[in-house]
Amino acid sequence: MLNSCTSRANSDDIKRYRENMMHRLITFLFVFLLSIGVISGAVASDVNTIFELELVPLSEIVKNPTVYDSTMAYRKISVVGNISEIGKHLITIDQDSYEIKVDHTNQHLFAGFNVGDGIKLTGQFLYDPMGTSIFYPNYVMHYPTVQMGEVNISAIISNASKFNGKYVTVTGNLTGIRSTMGAYVVDISSLDTGESLRVSYYGSTDLQAGDMVSVSGLFNGDVLYSGQMGKKRPPLSISTLIPGFTGLWTMFIIGLLVIYMKHE
Incomplete structure (x- = not known):
């Protein structure tokens, strides 16, 4: 009788041990897959770095203009400030009582900007000791950053x-x-109207004409500058929720669930 009770107790302990290990395995797998999604999302958000270069205070440029001069040696930097004056050829931005002149030749870059707006520019500073030193922007954005989210191409155009x-x-x-x-250089056409938007994309891609794509980036001067572009996945696809999730992973999880059910 004692042996029978001991055997039953051992059997119950083994069963509880297996169930505990299975629960731990399922929990670990869930956390692991969730981590993949978080890491993938973090990587995607860091791709778009072409606008985030060395941020130089205007005071440093005014005090040490030769250090940041791009006349002889190409150097791209970023500056921030507030627009204090908008002229036909030049814009003035200031920060902490320091100011610099910004080239306004390409007025499309500054469409929608007004005096008093916070602004961030990425480009080259050209120092002229005998005249007016000018900052020539490649990209212009509102500062702090403004995220508009999902927008129809036709609405932008x-x-x-x-x-x-x-x-x-x-x-x-x-x-x-x-x-x-x-x-x-990519052309993306609206799904509704067929109107086309020009996209500039830095990086490698295997996309080709005919693909439906999703593009995120800075819209500036009638061009969408993007460091993140990929095929548009179905909204309910598991790979959309967890990037990198494949059919092999699906079969693996189903197998674990079957084993788990057998031990219940």
Whole structure:
């Protein structure tokens, strides 16, 4: 009788041990897969770094203009400030009582900006000891950063100044793609109207004409500058929720669930 009770107790202990290990395995797998999604999301958000270069205070540029001079040696930097004056050829921005002049030749870059607005510019500073030193921007954005979220391409085209200098996400058909100067120039057409938006993308890609894509980046000067572009996945796809989730993982989890059910 004692042996029978001992055997039953041992059997119960083994069963509880197996159930405990199975619970731990399922928990570990869930946390692991969730971590993959979080890490993938973090990597995606860090891709778009072409606008985030060395941020130099205006005071440093005014006090040490030769250090940041790009006349002889190409150097791209970022500056922030508030617009204090908008002229036909030059814009003045100030920060902590220091100011610099900014080239306003390409007025499309500044569409929708007004005196008093916070602004961030990325480009080159050219020092002129005998005249006016000027900052020549490649990208212009509102500061602090403005995120507009998902926007229709047709809405951007019809009111470009509303979205200029802000971050947007668009979805459309890739109708053209070509490589130039270390970047891809891409045409994305609206799913509704067929209107086309020009995209400049830095990085590698295997996308081709005919793909439906999602693009996130800075819209500036009638161009969407993006470091994040990929095929548009179905909204209910598990790979959308957990990037990198494949059919192999699916079969693996189903197998674990079957084993778990057998031990219940």
